[in-house]
Amino acid sequence: MYNFKINYGPTIxxxxxxxxxxxxxxxxMDIFGWDEEKQRPTVVYPGxxxxxxxxxxxxxxxxxxxxxxxxxxxxxxVDPRKVxxxxxxxxxxxxxx
Amino acid sequence: xTNSLALIADEVVETDFLIVGGGLAGCMAAIxxxxxSNIDVVIMEKSSIEYGGTGVGLDGFHVExxxxxxxxxxxxxxxxxxxxxxxxxxxxxxxxxxxSAITELKNWIKPLAILEDIGVQIREDDGKMWGAQNYRxxxxxxxxxxxxxxxxxxxxxxxxxxxxxxxxxxKAVYEAGxxxxxxxxxxxxxxxxxxxxxxxxxxxxTGKFVVFKSKAVLIATGRATRLNPYPWxxxxxxxxxxxxxxxxxGGGIIGAFRAGAKVANMECLWxxxxxxxxxxxxxxxxxGWHFRLxxxxxxxxxxxxxxxxxxxxxxxxxxxNFMYAPGMKEPTTEKDIIxxxxxxxxxxxxxxTYYTAATEPPRTLKFLKMxxxxxxxxPAEGVPYPAAITISGIRRINEHAESTIGNLFAAxxxxxxxAGSRALVWGYIVGSHVAEQxxxxxxxxxxxxxxxxxxxxxxxxxxxxxxxxxxxVNPLELEDYVRTEIIKNYVxxxxxxxxMERAKELLKRVKEEAVPLLVADGPHELMRAVEAQDIxxxxxxxxxxxxxxxxxxxxPMHYRxxxxxxxxxxxxxxxxxxxxxxxxxxxxxxxx
Numbered sequence: 001m002y003n004f005k006i007n008y009g010p011t012i013x014x015x016x017x018x019x020x021x022x023x024x025x026x027x028x029m030d031i032f033g034w035d036e037e038k039q040r041p042t043v044v045y046p047g048x049x050x051x052x053x054x055x056x057x058x059x060x061x062x063x064x065x066x067x068x069x070x071x072x073x074x075x076x077x078v079d080p081r082k083v084x085x086x087x088x089x090x091x092x093x094x095x096x097x
Numbered sequence: 098x099t100n101s102l103a104l105i106a107d108e109v110v111e112t113d114f115l116i117v118g119g120g121l122a123g124c125m126a127a128i129x130x131x132x133x134s135n136i137d138v139v140i141m142e143k144s145s146i147e148y149g150g151t152g153v154g155l156d157g158f159h160v161e162x163x164x165x166x167x168x169x170x171x172x173x174x175x176x177x178x179x180x181x182x183x184x185x186x187x188x189x190x191x192x193x194x195x196x197s198a199i200t201e202l203k204n205w206i207k208p209l210a211i212l213e214d215i216g217v218q219i220r221e222d223d224g225k226m227w228g229a230q231n232y233r234x235x236x237x238x239x240x241x242x243x244x245x246x247x248x249x250x251x252x253x254x255x256x257x258x259x260x261x262x263x264x265x266x267x268k269a270v271y272e273a274g275x276x277x278x279x280x281x282x283x284x285x286x287x288x289x290x291x292x293x294x295x296x297x298x299x300x301x302x303t304g305k306f307v308v309f310k311s312k313a314v315l316i317a318t319g320r321a322t323r324l325n326p327y328p329w330x331x332x333x334x335x336x337x338x339x340x341x342x343x344x345x346x347g348g349g350i351i352g353a354f355r356a357g358a359k360v361a362n363m364e365c366l367w368x369x370x371x372x373x374x375x376x377x378x379x380x381x382x383x384x385g386w387h388f389r390l391x392x393x394x395x396x397x398x399x400x401x402x403x404x405x406x407x408x409x410x411x412x413x414x415x416x417x418n419f420m421y422a423p424g425m426k427e428p429t430t431e432k433d434i435i436x437x438x439x440x441x442x443x444x445x446x447x448x449x450t451y452y453t454a455a456t457e458p459p460r461t462l463k464f465l466k467m468x469x470x471x472x473x474x475x476p477a478e479g480v481p482y483p484a485a486i487t488i489s490g491i492r493r494i495n496e497h498a499e500s501t502i503g504n505l506f507a508a509x510x511x512x513x514x515x516a517g518s519r520a521l522v523w524g525y526i527v528g529s530h531v532a533e534q535x536x537x538x539x540x541x542x543x544x545x546x547x548x549x550x551x552x553x554x555x556x557x558x559x560x561x562x563x564x565x566x567x568x569x570v571n572p573l574e575l576e577d578y579v580r581t582e583i584i585k586n587y588v589x590x591x592x593x594x595x596x597m598e599r600a601k602e603l604l605k606r607v608k609e610e611a612v613p614l615l616v617a618d619g620p621h622e623l624m625r626a627v628e629a630q631d632i633x634x635x636x637x638x639x640x641x642x643x644x645x646x647x648x649x650x651x652x653p654m655h656y657r658x659x660x661x662x663x664x665x666x667x668x669x670x671x672x673x674x675x676x677x678x679x680x681x682x683x684x685x686x687x688x689x
Contacts, residue, residue, distance in 0.1 A: 008334065025145065026144075026145050026147055026148050027144070027148075028144040028145070028148045028149055028342060028344060029144070029337065029343065029344060030144065030280065030301060030302070030624075045621065047333040047334060047337075047573070048333065048337050048625075049334070049337065050337045050338055050339065050342075050343045051338070051458075051460045052148070052153075052458035052459065052460055053458060053459040053460040053463055054148050054153075054458060054459060056459065057459045066460070066463075068464075069330060071329055071330055071331055071374070072329075072330065072338075072374045072375070072376075072464075073374065073467070075329060075373040075374030075375075075477065075478065076372060076373065076374030076375045076464055076468055076474075076477050077374070077468045077469075077474045077475035077476070077477055078374075078464065078467045078468045079469075082467075083467055
């Protein structure tokens with residue numbers, strides 16, 4: 001069965017997120033929600049992301065990775081097989097310590 | 098009266114000066130107004146003033162005057178001098194006023210000084226400002242362009258380190274004591290006897306319907322970015338993947354229009370050259386500003402069609418002219434593949450691109466990194482993308498940027514040709530003027546007629562919330578139909594009468610049949626439902642104005658396939674639109 005869930009936009013790594021709420025506060029398109037119980041941001045409207053990536057840059061814990069649609073990667077010459085996320089890179093560095 | 102207003106509105110805010118939109122123009126107006134006098138200033142911003150708006154980073158002061166740094170602008174600058182400015186009347190073939198260029202020239206240094214005051218690095222390390230030649234020919238500042246005598250053209254813009262410009266503006270706004278209402282979008286303007294006395298708004302987080310009472314109102318809501326889709330993105334990302342801030346749906350323009358203000362030049366489409374996939378500015382994406390655009394034979398379009406250099410041909414932001422070479426009838430962009438060649442770029446080209454990319458949203462640098470860096474990446478296709486309507490919006494009738502409604506001002510992209518750094522200039526002009534004049538403006542009470550306006554706005558805005566219908570219409574689906582089907586497929590860049598008339602029919606059906614079925618689940622979706630209605634009204638003005646202008650001018654800005662030539666009967670003529678009780682009145686008016 002195909003999964004038509006939107007697979008682009010920001011993803012939040014719960015392990016690293018410290019709940020500071022900056023992404024929720026500043027996202028220009030207001031696509032994040034806020035989980036009151038866990039005191040953590042959620043991604044509610046990924047389809048409305050315009051990939052500015054401000055959330056990724058402002059996140060103090062490098063817990064956000066913004067994923068692009070396949071369209072944009074192939075068109076611009078990005079090899080989707082080679083894409084790694086900052087979260088992955090950061091995790092690798094952490095683990096190697 | 099206040100009691101009944103309190104009953105209609107969830108919150109009532111009183112202020113001296115209401116600024117709608119916290120982008121470049123809005124923030125600059127607020128800072129200048131607070132600096133000049135101790136009036137109460139409120140900014141209403143759809144996102145947050147730190148990251149909202151198109152100019153989050155702005156690296157160039159594009160007032161565009163030859164010798165802008167070397168020899169100061171003369172005090173008695175007249176139309177002949179102003180016409181030297183590429184952004185003056187000359188470039189747009191009489192569609193914009195040269196008076197506006199004169200006012201810009203007279204004021205250009207003041208907002209730049211304010212930027213320096215608030216900590217933006219305007220000067221280079223040696224203390225000097227860096228002047229660059231802009232739009233001299235398909236490139237920005239990485240390659241010097243020379244005149245026929247071999248002498249380099251004088252610099253006409255100031256380049257500076259502007260990547261944190263918006264953050265610093267926002268900080269200065271807060272420090273000045275301006276009250277900021279983030280996540281608040283305009284839904285209507287309240288008028289009394291032909292003057293603006295406030296506005297209504299929706300908070301997209303809380304769902305609160307807020308009424309602002311104000312002595313003066315500045316509309317600074319940007320261009321109608323959300324009129325054309327980005328056709329190479331999957332739905333619904335095609336609706337939001339734009340160059341400028343995609344929250345801009347023309348809400349301020351249409352709010353002023355519904356309140357009775359005149360709008361002008363609504364047929365003018367801003368076509369931009371982007372690298373496919375990245376949809377960033379031509380400079381940052383590498384679509385021809387710093388790198389040559391090549392056709393499939395490997396020929397450089399810039400060298401092949403030198404007569405389309407913007408200095409000679411005028412027109413849209415380069416290198417759009419080259420993409421549409423040799424002409425609109427058989428443009429290269431339709432019959433061939435254009436690529437921006439980056440692998441043979443010089444170090445100067447590369448550093449210029451990264452310099453530009455650094456002031457774009459971070460996605461540009463992320464994309465360049467993912468693609469392996471500019472030097473090693475595979476060439477991207479250069480494509481023309483209709484980014485918004487341009488040089489259009491609220492018609493200003495005097496040098497203070499006042500609209501045809503009293504005390505209602507317009508600055509920035511929503512005000513006929515005052516985009517980018519000129520938004521800062523016009524924000525400064527309006528902020529300064531309002532601060533001086535506010536003492537002479539009487540605060541108005543909102544009586545029966547105004548309460549009726551507020552009630553009407555509230556009923557329209559909140560209608561989709563919790564609406565129960567078996568045939569619910571999703572706001573994004575409706576927006577996609579209007580933008581992809583009606584605007585892109587039936588109007589497009591090459592406009593034809595019969596197709597545009599069909600577009601009008603479809604738009605009418607959408608308004609009558611689909612809008613009453615809009616359903617929103619919560620305040621965020623309600624915001625999108627309101628935006629969809631704004632876009633529909635902007636689209637109507639766009640199609641009507643395009644039909645009325647029976648000529649082509651500054652193509653592809655306005656190109657009628659059935660009237661492919663420029664017609665002298667339309668010289669210095671603008672099409673304006675004003676809302677009457679039940680109809681729209683379109684007029685041919687002269688550009689001053």
